[in-house]
Amino acid sequence: MARSLELDLSGQRSFSTLISLAARLLWRDWRGGELKLLSLALVMAVTSVTGIALFTDRLEKALVLESANMLAADRMLRSGRPLPKEILIEAKTRGFQTAETLSFTSMAFSDSSNMLVSAKAVSDAYPLRGEVIIADAPFVRGTPIASGPRPGEAWLESRAFPALELKIGDKIYIGESTLRVSHIIITEPDRSSGGMVDNAGPRVMLHMDDVAATNVVQLGSRVTYRFLFANTEPEILDDFSLWIDEEFNSEYRLRDVRDESAEVSEALSRAESFLMLGSLFAVLLAGIAIALTAKRYSERHYDYVAILKTLGCTSNQIAAIYLMIQVVLVLVSIGLGSILGWLTHAGILELLQTVLAVDLPPAGVRPYIVGSLTAIVCLLSFALPPLLALRETPPLRVLRKDISPEKLSDRMPYIFGLGGSVLLVSWYSNDLLITFILLAAVTAIAVMLSGFSYALLKSTSSVGMKAGNSWKLAMSAARRRRKQNVLQIMVFAITIMSLLILSLLRTDLISDWQAQLPEDTPNHFMMNISQSQIEGIEEFFDENGIRGNAFYPLISARVERVNGKDPEPQGEMGDGGERTTLAGGAETREIEEGSAKLGREAEVEGEEVRGRLSRRQVTWAAEVPSDNRIVEGEWWDESASPGYVSIEEEYAGWLGLEIGDSLEFEVLGQQVSAEVSSFRSVQWDNMQPNFYIIFSPGTIDDLGATFLSTALMEREQKVLLNDLVRQFPTMVVIEIDGLIEQVQTIIAQVTSAIELIFFLVLISGALVLLSCVNATLDERFYENAILRTLGAGRRLILSSLVIEFATIGVLAGFIATVGAEASLFYLQERVFNQSFDLHYWVWIAGPLAGMLVIGALGLNSTKEVVRVSPLILLRRIS
Amino acid sequence: MPQAMIRVEKLCKSVPTTEGVLEILRDIDLEIDAADTVAIIGASGSGKSTLLGLMAGLDAASSGDVLLSGHSLASMDEEARAILRGQLVGFVFQSFQLLPSLTALENVMLPIELKGENSAREKALQLLNRVGLSERAHHYPNQLSGGEQQRVAIGRAFATEAKILFADEPTGNLDTATGARIVELLFDLNKEFATTLVLVTHEDRLAKRCGRIVRLVAGVVSSDEKTSHEVDKKSVR
Known part of the structure; x- marks a missing residue:
């Protein structure tokens, strides 16, 4: 070969x-x-x-x-005792900026008057973030400055000026030292993060070097020491946090803004x-x-x-x-x-x-x-x-x-x-949870669709195209393209579901926020009010056009016995303990600090810790507070006899309580018994007085409670605080207007961001719908070109196309609605900490939107089939 | 004895169907010499296109072998068969199979480029000129008539000077007059390039232009005859 x-x-x-x-x-x-x-x-x-x-x-x-x-x-470290200096030294070697502050309450004297002030001494580097706004006249907008007072100087908040009859350049006396008033503080960045020590009166800010000379801070004084740290790298901050945990056996905890403000x-x-x-x-x-x-x-x-x-x-x-x-x-x-x-x-x-x-x-x-x-x-x-x-x-x-x-x-x-x-x-x-929820939703849709396609498969098999009328033609087309249609419905459903989830979440989040901090949210808390002062305070508010609110009795109580035994707390209260915030927030914070401070001693002196942790500011009320919800048991009716108590659900869980348990309290040295009648959920971030423990009326009414109330004061009304405090000298005013403004700013920003994201996802969704419609165009073109060739009218073809797409749209919309509601249930309850309610209107709007949008898109993409001659179409396709 | 350009040995093709195994081709033996022209004819479903696909290495046989210029296709995978096709084989199809996004010129250039040869453009232009389409070189397939598209396809088939040309119903999509012109062109070029031509057709007139006619009936060669053309060719020699 x-x-x-x-x-x-x-x-x-x-x-x-x-x-x-x-x-x-x-x-x-x-x-x-x-x-x-x-x-x-x-x-x-x-x-x-x-x-x-x-x-x-x-x-x-x-x-x-x-x-x-x-x-x-x-990040910030806080303690009621002096903080170890080696933390500052370590921070500096790690390249941090650091600063120190020291807050304490004291009497401040001018040459002609005096008042209780919240003093705060700051080191040179203060503030590490943000600015102090200062001015040379009270109650003006002021100019920002990135430092605190120099040694020998004092800066005071506006309302201290009329109260102390001061002007710039005057002297004030704190303890044994004399300081010169050099500026007026309009705002300070961390004003809202303080406890009672920082909110008991107008601020006087001085330099750290001047503290010793005042001789005010002594062993046992109520003071708050803070170390401030700044670094632009979050990882370095986290490493540092770990180092502090390890080095000090969790005695100190590096805190960020999330620890400081629940809102x-x-x-x-x-x-x-x-x-x-x-x-x-x-x-x-x-x-x-x-x-x-x-x-x-x-x-x-x-x-x-x-x-x-x-x-x-x-x-x-x-x-x-x-x-x-x-x-x-x-x-x-x-x-x-x-x-x-x-x-x-x-x-x-x-x-x-x-x-x-x-x-x-x-x-x-x-x-x-x-x-x-x-x-x-x-x-x-x-x-x-x-x-x-x-x-x-x-x-x-x-x-x-x-x-x-x-x-x-x-x-x-x-x-x-x-x-x-x-x-x-x-x-x-x-986040594995979100991954799981999303994939579960998609899987659920896939399963539902298998059922749907099975149903279609079982439905009477049709022979031929049923080209007699548009409805039958559309249905037979939908059946013939079953496989593609099921896929198409799945894609449409996932797209519509994504848009529904985002749109509903967005609406719910924004309305939640608006409800949480409405325009008239009270921005001042008044505490330590005696029964006899209530009438006078109400008159003062009326005369000056201040919007005041109800007065809540407030009394300190401790759970001593549960069903006759010592209470046995289960695990940690965690940050929940922090959330008492405004209702006696200072008290609660100090207790929490105690627990951190006593971390190591806790093992030995566990009982003492438990005792301290179970002390709370409590109240009594005839009706459920507006933002509370009974989750178990029943609230007392108006005629109920004394001797019942309602407990916040998380706190109840911490103490391992059950409805009907008998509790013994120590209230201002007296023993009080009460039966647990209900557990409540509390909305901690509503900036209203909130309580872990509420008694039924008549149980502790005569034990000498003081009262707490809230009021909304505009910026220009703040000077009235001086008169108020002068008329009712025992009253303590906590100003949270700065905090509320900050939260409102953040929420406004977040809302805009949410709107933007929604818009972008909408565009992506539209793109998917378009590509999905296009995916089956060839076959639809081919079939309809042949129908046209065989003499089918324009109207028959167009209406059958609309019906086919609209049917697909309705089905996709319905499946999407089911998927969206199911996903929202988990997302809202588990991820967003919102309560889930069925969105009834979506059950109509979802399928309807699917029908309209997909019908219109489908028609728009396929209408060419009746415009161009069948010959050109067939030639183009082949 | 000169080596056969195409040798088909005991070639079988069967496919599984819902009603059992369907035998499309059974024990086909054929030998086609270089520069021969062979028509494969038969009724619809007789297996002629399947035979063409197997001979061209477009599909793998169930058993038996095809040797193209001595290279056994049975021992090759699709990768190797593709390389062999690029070196040895050209195609003309009933439905032209031009790439719609390429111009006439680019379609003819493509196999030359794929073969890695230089001067693809010049060669392609010459071929387009030869098939009478030099003025339509920059038109896309959908701008050309059926006859014009088949001319481009013929130009492309000869572009790499393939030794073997397989044609599947080359006039099947054309009217009689256009078909006749295409056939002329195909045979002229075939003669010019001394290509071995195997064509599948059901048109007797076209089949008779070939030197030999192989008739398939139900997957088996029922007749294998030389035509007058072959006799003429031999007598001229």
């Missing part, structure tokens, strides 16, 4: 040939519009993620700054969860859009690849060509998406300029990295499988069109897509 032909069967093709082929393919696909939707989906993913990340990064930094202002530092902490963590959830949905939706467009792109390339293979291209070369195309796509999307993301966030900032009270610090590189990684993960998990399936296209397809690489493309995308989603979701949320 003769030699065979000399052939180069190595298959070696120069890399440059492949690159040039890939480049041509890319260019021609782009020119032909094949790649536009895929690129658009990718660019959208990068844009929304980068835009959101940029905005949240900057907003978060601003919020951190803003909230750091509430501490005048990033801000709650708002911040909810906002963070929402922003995270929002960007999560944005990227998931973009991922779905990418998967859909990549699938369509790859299906349209089967013939292409078959021809290339026929012409001698190997599978590996095909894979290389499409990988190169993907690399270019990723690079272009990252570049374009980053620019668009920056522009989006800049545009939104421009829009929000009036709302954002603070200048946003510049963003770091992280948002761009997040955006880029998202593009890569999205492409790898959503687009790679269908594109890789191309590699398996059999060349025989050039002879037989019905052969396609289905075996591979069927399962791979789901596995990859699920893997990618899990990766992205857990990466973004850094």
Whole structure:
């Protein structure tokens, strides 16, 4: 037999040939519009993620700054006893900025008058964050300054001036020292983070070096020592926190703003969860859009690849060509998406300029990295499988069109897509609970859809197209495309569900916040009021146009025995103990500090600790306080006899109480018994007086309670505090107007951020809906072109298309509503600490919106079928 | 004895169906010499396209072998078959199979580029000129008539000077007059390039242009005859 032909069967093709082929393919696909939707989906993913990340990064930094202002530092250490200096030394070696403050109450004297003041001595570096606003005349706006008084100087709050009959340059006397009044304090950054020691009277600020000379602070004095720390790196702050824990056996705890303010902490963590959830949905939706467009792109390339293979291209070369195309796509999307993301966030900032009270610090590189990684993960998990399936296209397809690489493309995308989603979701949320909830919701939808498709499968099988009327035609079309339709409904449902979840969460969060701090939230607490003073105070308020509120009796009580035995607290009260805040907040804080301080002694003197921890400021009331909810047992009715007590649920859990338990209290030295009749939930962040323990009327009424009340005072009314305190000298006024303003600012910012994220997710959602409608266009075009050829009228075809899409929309909307409500139940109860209520209107609005939007989108995309001649359509498709 | 350009040995193809295994081709033996022209004819479902696909290495046989220029396809995987196709084989299809996003010129250039040869553009332009389409070089397939598209496809088939040309119903989508012109062009070029031509058709007229006609009935070769063309060719030699 003769030699065979000399052939180069190595298959070696120069890399440059492949690159040039890939480049041509890319260019021609782009020119032909094949790649536009895929690129658009990718660019959208990068844009929304980068835009959101940029905005949240900057907003978060601003919020951190803003909230750091509430501490005048990033972290703070507080104690009633002097703090060990080695902590300061260690902080300095770690590159921290540090400062010290010391708060105490004292009498301040002028040459003609005197009053109780909250004194605060500060070191040179104070404040580390934020600014003290000072002025040279009382009750004006003032100018910011980033330091405290120099040695020998004192700064006083406005209302101390009339009370002490002072003017700038006068002398005041604190203890044994004399200070010169040099400025007026309008606000100080950490004013709201103090306890009773900081809120017992107007502020007098002095330099730390002057404290010794006053001779006021002695062993046993009520003082609060604070160390302030600042560092821009959160990791370094966390490391330092660990070091303090280890070095001092948890005796001291580094605190941040979240420890200090339940209100801000709650708002911040909810906002963070929402922003995270929002960007999560944005990227998931973009991922779905990418998967859909990549699938369509790859299906349209089967013939292409078959021809290339026929012409001698190997599978590996095909894979290389499409990988190169993907690399270019990723690079272009990252570049374009980053620019668009920056522009989006800049545009939104421009829009929000009036709302954002603070200048946003510049963003770091992280948002761009997040955006880029998202593009890569999205492409790898959503687009790679269908594109890789191309590699398996059999060349025989050039002879037989019905052969396609289905075996591979069927399962791979789901596995990859699920893997990618899990990766992205857990990466973004850094939260297994949210990952679980979202995946559970998606799985639930998938299961419901299997049921639905099964039902469709079982429904009477139809023969032919039923082209007699549009309704039957639509239904038979829906049945024939069952597989695609089920997939399409799933995608629509997930999209609508995401939008519903975000939109409902957004509405609920914002209305919650508005309800939490309405315009007329009282901003001053008055304590230590005797029964005989109540009438006088009410008259004072009336005369001066101050909006006062009800008076709550307040008395200190301790649980001594539960069912005749010593109380046995279960575990830690945690931060819950802090949350008594305003109702006798100082008292509670000091008790908590005691527990921290006594951490090591606790093992030995556990009983003493328990005793101290079970002491609370208690009250009595005939009716359930407005923001409280009975969770177990029953509230007493009006005629009820004395001897009942209602306990806050967490506190009850801590003491291991049950309804009907008999408690013995020590109240101002006297023994009182009461039966537990109910457990209550308390809304701690409403800035109203809240209580762990409420007695039924008549139980402790005669034991000598003092009263507590709240009032709303405008800024210009604050000078009246002097008259009020002078008329009722035993009364203690706690001013929380600064805190409320700060919280309101933060909430306003957070609300704008939420609106923005919602808007971006809306765009992503629209993109998915569009790509999903497009995904089945070819087949619909083909079928309807044939129907047209056979003489079907324009009206029949259009109305059957509308009916088919609208039916799909209704089903998707319904499934989305179920999924959204279920997800919201878990999200609100577990993540956002909100109570969940069914959103009845959504059960109608969801399916209706699905029907209208998808019907309109479907019609818009397919109406061409009746405009263009069937011949052109058929030719275009073949 | 000269080596056969295509040798088919005991070739079988069967596919599983819901009603059991369906045998499409059974024990086909064929030998086609270089520069021969062979028509494979038969009724619909007789297995002629399947045979073409197997001979061209587009699909793998259930048993038996195909040797193209002495290279056994049975021992090759799809990767190796692709390389062999690129080196040895050209195609003309009933439905033209041009890449819609490439112009006529680019479609002809593609196999030359894939083969890694230089001067693809010049060669392609020459071929387009040869098939009478030099003025439509920059048109896309959907801007060309069926006959024009098939001319481009023929140009592409000869672009790499393939030794073997497989044609599947090359006139099946064309009217009679256009079909006739295409057939002329195909045979002219075939002669010019001395290509081995295997074409599948159900048109007797087209089949008779070939030197040999292999008739398939139900997956088996029922006849294998030389035509007058082959006799003419031999007598000329």
